[in-house]
Amino acid sequence: MSKRTLLNGQEIQVILQRLACQLIENHSDFKNTVIIGLQPRGVFLANRIQAILEAELKENAPAFGKLDITFYRDDFRRGDKILQANQTEINFIVENKHVIFVDDVLYTGRSIRSALTAIQSFGRPKTVELLTLIDRRFSRHLPIQPDYNGKQVDAINHERVVVKWKENDGEDVVEIIRLNDE
């Protein structure tokens, strides 16, 4: 197993600032916009984006929720591991709102497909956009692309892209881990 660093803490910080600015550019006052972090790991990224937006926009910052997609996944009963859920916390109705999904790594697109189904339990959003920190190119199973993207990478199938966050893993870093290919 070998690993290399794709982004260090400083580079991540620059990207987060840029993504937040792009959101402000498109949604200006966020009057009708909500941000939804996808459980489990998209929530860390969403928290960071939210903190930047709050510092920038004060009380105009958008409402923020967490969405767990476990019960909407398409691989129930297909693997060895049982699918365990995380907390969903959406204290608002998304009916007619602009929804921004936030997730750390976009890979096959299946999680986002599940999230698109899951969000309908909370109303019919006006639009849904996707913000990701890392877009793994050429590995999509479904026609899903990010609207806001931190960095594109070309990683092959037996490599894993791992995003670590200071508050959870001790440091901000994005690594590509190469699993032993037998």
Added chain:
Amino acid sequence: MNDLSVKHLLGIKYISEADIQLIFETADHFKEVINRPIKKVPSLRDITIANLFFENSTRTKLSFELAEKRLSADVINFSAASSSVKKGETLEDTVNNILAMKVDMVVMRHPNPGAGVFLSKHINASIINAGDGAHEHPTQALLDAYSIREKLGDVAGKRVVIVGDILHSRVALSNIYALQKLGAEVKVCGPLTLMPKHIESLGVQVETNLAKALNWCDVANMLRIQNERMEITYFPSTREYVQQYGVTTEVLSKLNKPITIMHPGPINRGVEVSSEVADSEYAIILNQVENGVAIRMAVIYLLASKIKQYEK
């Protein structure tokens, strides 16, 4: 961890504390789901569940059916009153006929203790026991313990007294197993005629004085007097039972602290509990019903995830 240790839910006796905790954590998420504007998830859309009720039931059957539908499972219902059981078919044949229609899971209530265990040895589907005679009613015990956890924060270290007709109650036995596995202290209270012999061997104390029992406990679970199962007279009259074992506001006002009142339903108002108590802030009877759907969703979801169709 992370997976149930069993393929069927036949009784609390057969599952571990870790299993119960996993069911509770999963139920937390389903409780959030059933409070959404749209209360349904698609997880079990390719699972078919048969509800086989060889004995009458209203809330358990509704609760299971709702839980199954909230998970998007296909549901077929069967009740003995309108079936070939009356024509002399055996249990195994009845169930095998239903399974021939490609059913993945069976929820069964049966008047004979051990019916679920028997079936699990002879058929190839996940079985959930929804009550077998006076043996076990595991989902009721899970939702009772879950409701205590929700109300008091934890089950461990709590004192629970089960009051009433212990002899005919499957709820009592499952509750004793569940509460003890989760670290609670359990007593049973009622007239000695309604106490099973050797109940102390389960590690519960028998208390015949209601006031003493209530003063000792944090939670009182009031069981229904099951008149339909009583072929002899166990106490002189309902009036006398109410005087000794009925919980009224007057009884509660004499206690040294407020306690939580539970009841698995259906309530005989004015017998086990008075109407005022049943509708008071101390009673969590309707919370139990709501939690029942979440608990059953969790059990069905966790058992269904062990049915692997796509490896074949």
